[in-house]
Amino acid sequence: MGHRLVGILLNAAMHRGVPRLKTGQESLANYEEAATAYGLTPCFLKLGDIDTDSGLSSAYIKSEKGYERTLIATPAIIHNRAIYTEDSPGLARLLQHGPLLFNACNRYGKDEIHSLLEQHAGLRAYLPATAKGSAGLRSMMAAYDDLILKPCRGSVGQGVMRLVRRTPRHWSWSYRSPSRGRWITLPVxxxxxxxxxxxxxxxxxxxxxxxxxxxEIGGRPFDLRVTVQRGWGGEWQLTGLFAKLAAPGGFVSNIARGGEAISSSFALEKVFSGAEAARIRMSVGALSLRIASALEQSLPGLADIGLDIGIAGDGRLYFIECNGRDQRYGFQKAGLTEAWKDSYRRPMGYARYLLESGVKT
Known part of the structure; x- marks a missing residue:
């Protein structure tokens, strides 16, 4: 296979850090290694540097001197790693006139994802009871004693709150105070x-x-982050999974909110027998592939997602949420180096597959 260019679309802030190798949680080295394995050369772009009229782009490409800005013909295939919604004008222009872009839109509302999955009868049993807004809160408080409130468009646990019934007439409300930098619990x-x-x-x-x-492990609840991606051949594949353990005294497992990334096998075997832990891992993988297949029917170009799957104390599985731009560094933090690298290899394999087959997303 001859080396061909593959684009990696980054947001502007991360793109500025490429020549200084300061790209936050995105590993340039992993992209280089993964792309090379599929006969590709990665070039790092931002949306404003792609000229759909001329077909040319300014991109960072690695040379002997490091990453240098180079004027190139816009790559035929681009993997989107920036955050864009469906109504982004720049993204719409690129999709209409530019190259083939996969995982183009990667910011979906939690309510939208829940509604899409609810349309599949075989997945409803894995969805927590859900309502929306103030009116929904009232009905849910009448039916349940413990509630989680999430912004439909929030990420990394921002804005999440909890309401717990303490007595028939009194509840407690927990939220994170931005000014104090900690969780506050008040009677309501x-x-x-x-x-x-x-x-x-x-x-x-x-x-x-x-x-x-x-x-829970030691009173700390955990869920599983499952990375599901398309790779060579175009089919959905299970790349890996790890457990996200909430901080002591917390109820949010997000790593950015004090959660800890650990091996899923270690976490499950702390709670369940070895055989049951293995069964749960297999069931989580199968469920995640079913969810990806269901979502792709309504979300064109979907190719790289992270799913949060909760496991109740009795072993039942629940879908918690879908992350359109999966934060892969959890594998690294959990000591799962090969799975971390695989999370970069799979999209590069998919890019090569698209180039070879001419398949349209």
Whole structure:
């Protein structure tokens, strides 16, 4: 296979860091190694440097002197690693006039994903009870004693809150205070919810969900992050999974909120027997592939996602959320180096497959 260019689309801030090798959690070395394995040369772009009229782009390509800006013919295949929504004008222009871009839109509302999965009868049993907004909160408080409130468009655990019934007439409300940098828990009257809580619900759309009693290690709940990607051949493949363990005293497992990444086998075998832990791992993998296949029917170009799957104390599985731009560094933090590298190899294999086959996403 001759070497051909493959584009990696980054946001502007990360793109600026390429020549200094300061790209946050994205590993340039992993991209280089993965692309080389498939006879590709990665070039790192930002949206503003792609000229759809001329077919030319300015991109960073590695040379003997390091990464240098080079004027190139825009690559035929680009993997999107920047955050864009469906209404992005620049993205729409690129999709209409430019190259083949996979994982183009990668910011989906939690309510949108839940609604799409709810249309598949075989997946409904894995979805927590869910409602939306202030009206949904009232109905959920009448039906459940423990609730999680999530911004529909939030990420890395930002804006997540919890409501727990303590007595028939009193609840506790937990939220993270940006000014204090820690979690605050306050008693609340269900008939007179705090103004700050009502303001949050009015400011942005919120999803209200039954809180699943997740399996715990030492009182710390955990869920599993499952990376599912298309690779060579175009089919969905399970790249790997790790456990996200909430910080002591916390209920949010996000690594960016103090959670810890550990081996999924280690976490599951702390709670379940070896045979049951193995069965759960296999079931989680199978469920994740089913979810990816269901979502691709409504989300064109989907090719690289991270799914959060919760495991209740009795071993039941629940879909928690879908991450359109999977943060792969959790594998590295969990000591799963090969899975971390595989999370870069699979998209490069898919890019080569698209180049060879001429398949349209």
């Amino acid at each position: 009257d269900p008939e007179n919810l705090p103004r700050v809580l009502r303001s949050r619900l009015a400011a942005v759309p919120y999803l209200v969900q039954e809180r699943i009693q997740l399996a």
